[in-house]
Amino acid sequence: MILEERVMTTFTNLNTTAAILDPGFSYAAYTAQIDAAETSVSHAADTISSVPPISETGDSTSVHALWSDGTALDATVSSVRSNSATLSEIELTAADGASLDAHGSLKMSMTSAGDVQLSDLSLREIELGNDQAAQVLFGSGKVNINTGALNGKLTSLVLAWHDDNPATPGDEWLYVKLNGKVGVSGDLTGGLGTLNGKVTSFEWGTLLANDHGIQSYSPQGSISGVKIDASHVIDNLETAGFDSLMAGLYAGSDKIDGTAGNDFLDASTGNDKVWGEEGNDTLIGGLGNDQLFGGAGDDTISGGAGNDKIIDDSGNNRIDDTEGNANIVTGAGDDTITTGAGNDKIVAGDGNNDIDADGGNNKVTTGSGNDDITTGAGNDKIVAGDGSNEVESGLGNDNIVTGSGNDSIQAGAGNDKIVAGAGNDWIVAGDGADKIVGGLDHDTFVFDNIAAGGRDNIADFNAAEDVLAFDADVYTSLAGGISADEVVFGKAALDANDFLILDGSKLFYDADGSGAGAAVQIANLKGVLTGISAANFADVDSLLV
Known part of the structure; x- marks a missing residue:
């Protein structure tokens, strides 16, 4: 034709x-x-x-x-x-x-x-x-x-x-x-x-x-x-x-409206608008800046090349849009969302969502549920709702916020801001000068790097609940566990095994204690420090047993 x-x-x-x-x-x-x-x-x-x-x-x-x-x-x-x-x-x-x-x-x-x-x-x-x-x-x-x-x-x-x-x-x-x-x-x-x-x-x-x-x-x-x-x-x-x-009809900018059944709709090239309606649909945007609407049902949606907008507000959906800047909105349901190296915006509703945003400056927001959120290199903003969430960001200056629940947060290299809600949270801030709020309950702040100028600021440390944990592969002097003798509260190390020094609100690591090596400041602690003791310090391995 x-x-x-x-x-x-x-x-x-x-x-x-x-x-x-x-x-x-x-x-x-x-x-x-x-x-x-x-x-x-x-x-x-x-x-x-x-x-x-x-x-x-x-x-x-x-x-x-x-x-x-x-x-x-x-x-x-x-x-x-x-x-x-x-x-x-x-x-x-x-x-x-x-x-x-x-x-x-x-x-x-x-x-x-x-x-x-x-x-x-x-x-x-x-x-x-x-x-x-x-x-x-x-x-x-x-x-x-x-x-x-x-x-x-x-x-x-x-x-x-x-x-x-x-x-x-x-x-x-x-x-x-x-x-x-x-x-x-x-x-x-x-x-x-x-x-x-x-x-x-x-x-x-x-x-x-x-x-x-x-x-x-x-x-x-x-x-x-x-x-x-x-x-x-x-x-x-x-x-x-x-x-x-x-023949040849899908090679342009189309509007495609599906049925109440399980549809397969491939829009091919062009700036398309596709509605899956009800049913477990497969929607493919192809080349172009597409708008894809899944509708009711457990849908599989692929945006293809271009800056796509994808809305699928019900069902357990699988969405892949790895080329271009994606704008994705899903509703209640256990959704799996994968995007590429673009600057993506993802809003996932309630449900246990699995989100991989890869590179780019991404904005990811989820509702209540136990979400697994991963982003790559870029300055990302992540807001996870209530639930036991797992959040991992890559290289970049990221802004991470979680709601109530026992969250696991791991930020990559960069000057990150992390605000966790109520719950027993596990927070790894990564390389960089990070700002951290642990929120209520028993939080664990993990140190897995030593970098000059990369000290973290913990705004609400509570000595009655929180723990400072150290990766012994990086903080090698702490291998085998942290004893009370290895923590000193004062200006400097007094003994050869004084590896951790808390001077007021300033936390230092000194690899050789009172030896010739200089101590490195790794954090500033604010909050309720009264009653802090060696019990607030642990190596990561001992906590993972």
């Missing part, structure tokens, strides 16, 4: 972008029936033009004529004057039941000599078909009664296939409907002829019909916002059937 111009294409009630368009009948079978109907109607037209009818009846509202081979002509009279009448519907029925039904206006006049003159037939609807297939054209046009030449503007073309359910009161037909603005130049019984214009939308589903025509449509799916040369549509239908209508 050739798309002469791409606009925002809309796909409605679409279950999968991987599937072909299947209206429930084949184009080849349909055209075989329509060709047969055209042949029958053409023979019927020859009959009424060359053979007199065997019977004629009529009144001021209708006319009926019958030929010996079963051909019939019916007309509905809309108005009658002294020497003229106007017909609003003409139906030509062939002997085998195939018919051509034209709705519009045809004026019949009687000359002074008694001859009947017919005007051009003005049309708004033409139906051609048999009891299995029908072709219905809507628009405006004129037909030369003498030659059958048809010229006009087509707004809709319905291709219908009879598929009646005897258990229901209506007469059901499967259909494909093409809409647009198309100039038509052809023959009333010989096909559409030359087409000039664009098909702008199409749909498929089930329609109800009766003797008065189409009564209602129930679309199964619809696509709008395309501009496709009408002649190409017909050519492609003839060579590849209904499958051809879908």
Whole structure:
């Protein structure tokens, strides 16, 4: 299919972008029936033009004529004057039941000599078909009664296939409907002829019909916002059937609306908007700045390349958007979210969420639940709600806030700010001059690096509850555990094994105690220091046993 111009294409009630368009009948079978109907109607037209009818009846509202081979002509009279009448519907029925039904206006006049003159037939609807297939054209046009030449503007073309359910009161037909603005130049019984214009939308589903025509449509799916040369549509239908209508349609900026079932929707390239609706959906944004909405259900969403916005406010969802700057919002549910090296914004609702934001300056916010949050290099802002959260940030100046719960917080290198809520928290601030608030309850502040100028500031140390823990792989003099003899409260080390020195609020580490090596300040302690003792100091290994 050739798309002469791409606009925002809309796909409605679409279950999968991987599937072909299947209206429930084949184009080849349909055209075989329509060709047969055209042949029958053409023979019927020859009959009424060359053979007199065997019977004629009529009144001021209708006319009926019958030929010996079963051909019939019916007309509905809309108005009658002294020497003229106007017909609003003409139906030509062939002997085998195939018919051509034209709705519009045809004026019949009687000359002074008694001859009947017919005007051009003005049309708004033409139906051609048999009891299995029908072709219905809507628009405006004129037909030369003498030659059958048809010229006009087509707004809709319905291709219908009879598929009646005897258990229901209506007469059901499967259909494909093409809409647009198309100039038509052809023959009333010989096909559409030359087409000039664009098909702008199409749909498929089930329609109800009766003797008065189409009564209602129930679309199964619809696509709008395309501009496709009408002649190409017909050519492609003839060579590849209904499958051809879908070819190439997802290569632009689309609106795709899924179903209540489990959908697979791949938007391909372009700046797309995709709604999964209900069901366990798979949504793929592809290349472009996409907006993806998961809806109810446990969804799998991949943003693809571009700066994407993803919203999935219910269900246990898996979301991957590793290229570009992602904006992701999820609701209650246990969600797994992975983003890449962009500057991402993630808001996850209540639930036990697993979030990996990788590099970039990320903003991550979660609701209540036991969340696992990991970020990479970058200046990140992390706000974790109530629950037992595990937070790990990488290189950068990070801002980490957690709610109530027993949290494990590990910040990478950088000047970080950490504020933990109530709960027994495990806090590893990493390299850098960090600012730490442990919050209420029994907190453990872990020191795993020694860096000049990288001293941490602990704002609310409580000697009655909190512990200062040291990694013996870094603080090697503390290997084997910390004894009371190794902690001194005063200005400097007095003995060779005075490795930890608390001078007021200043905490130092001295690897060789009273030896020649200089002590290094590793922290400033504020809060409630009254009663602090060697019991507030421990090596990490002893706490992990």
